[in-house]
Amino acid sequence: DSGVTQTPKHLITATGQRVTLRCSPRSGDLSVYWYQQSLDQGLQFLIQYYNGEERAKGNILERFSAQQFPDLHSELNLSSLELGDSALYFCASSVVSGANSPLHFGNGTRLTVT
Amino acid sequence: AQRVTQPEKLLSVFKGAPVELKCNYSYSGSPELFWYVQYSRQRLQLLLRHISRESIKGFTADLNKGETSFHLKKPFAQEEDSAMYYCALISGGSYIPTFGRGTSLIVHP
Numbered sequence: 242d243s244g245v246t247q248t249p250k251h252l253i254t255a256t257g258q259r260v261t262l263r264c265s266p267r268s269g270d271l272s273v274y275w276y277q278q279s280l281d282q283g284l285q286f287l288i289q290y291y292n293g294e295e296r297a298k299g300n301i302l303e304r305f306s307a308q309q310f311p312d313l314h315s316e317l318n319l320s321s322l323e324l325g326d327s328a329l330y331f332c333a334s335s336v337v338s339g340a341n342s343p344l345h346f347g348n349g350t351r352l353t354v355t
Numbered sequence: 356a357q358r359v360t361q362p363e364k365l366l367s368v369f370k371g372a373p374v375e376l377k378c379n380y381s382y383s384g385s386p387e388l389f390w391y392v393q394y395s396r397q398r399l400q401l402l403l404r405h406i407s408r409e410s411i412k413g414f415t416a417d418l419n420k421g422e423t424s425f426h427l428k429k430p431f432a433q434e435e436d437s438a439m440y441y442c443a444l445i446s447g448g449s450y451i452p453t454f455g456r457g458t459s460l461i462v463h464p
Contacts, residue, residue: 244398245398274451276454281456282456283359283361283441283454283455283456283457284441284454286451286452286453289451297449297450297451299451331399333399341406342450343389343401343404344391344401344452345400346398346399346400347398348398349398
C-alpha cells in the first residue's frame with residue numbers, strides 16, 4: 242500500500258507523558274498535514290510541512306511539536322499530555338500545497354490519555 | 356476567519372430516497388470547496404470538488420455564492436452511501452483545508 246501510513250494505530254498513555262506519532266506520506270507527496278479530531282469536533286488543523294519546512298500553523302498547542310524529515314516522513318510530538326488531548330490524530334499528504342492538490346489521509350492514530 | 360458549518364450531525368434516509376447533506380461556509384473571498392467521505396473502516400478520501408463540476412457515485416454539489424452553500428445531493432440514495440461526509444473549504448493563499456464537523460449519513464434498506 243503506497244498510501245499514507247500512520248503508526249501506531251492506537252496509543253494509551255498517562256497524563257504528563259510524552260508520545261510521538263509517525264506519518265509516512267504517499268509516495269511522491271511533498272506536503273504533510275496534521276489534524277486533530279476530538280469527540281464531536283471536526284478536523285482541527287494543527288500544522289503543515291512542505292518538503293521539510295514548516296509551511297503553516299493552526300491551533301497547535303505549545304506542548305505539541307512536529308517535524309518533517311529529509312525522507313519526507315513526519316512526526317508529531319505531544320508532551321505533558323492531558324486528558325483533553327485524547328483524540329484521533331490524522332496525517333494527510335498532498336503532492337504540493339494548493340486547491341488542486343487534494344489531501345490523502347492516513348487511517349489515524351487514536352490517542353487515549355488516562 | 357473562514358468557517359464551515361454542517362448543521363446536521365446525522366441524516367437518516369431510506370434506500371431510493373433523495374438525500375441532501377448541507378454545507379454552509381463563511382468566507383468573504385472566492386473559496387474552493389470539497390466534499391470528503393469516510394466509509395466504515397476506510398480512510399477519509401476526496402469525493403468531489405466544486406472546480407471539477409463532476410458527479411461522483413451519483414453525488415453532485417453546486418456552489419451557491421449567494422447563499423454561501425455547497426450542499427451535496429444525490430437523487431436516489433443507496434445503502435453503500437452510508438458514511439461520514441465532511442465539507443471542506445480552502446481560501447485565499449493558505450491552501451489549508453478547513454473542515455466541517457461532518458454529517459453521518461445512514462441509508463436504510
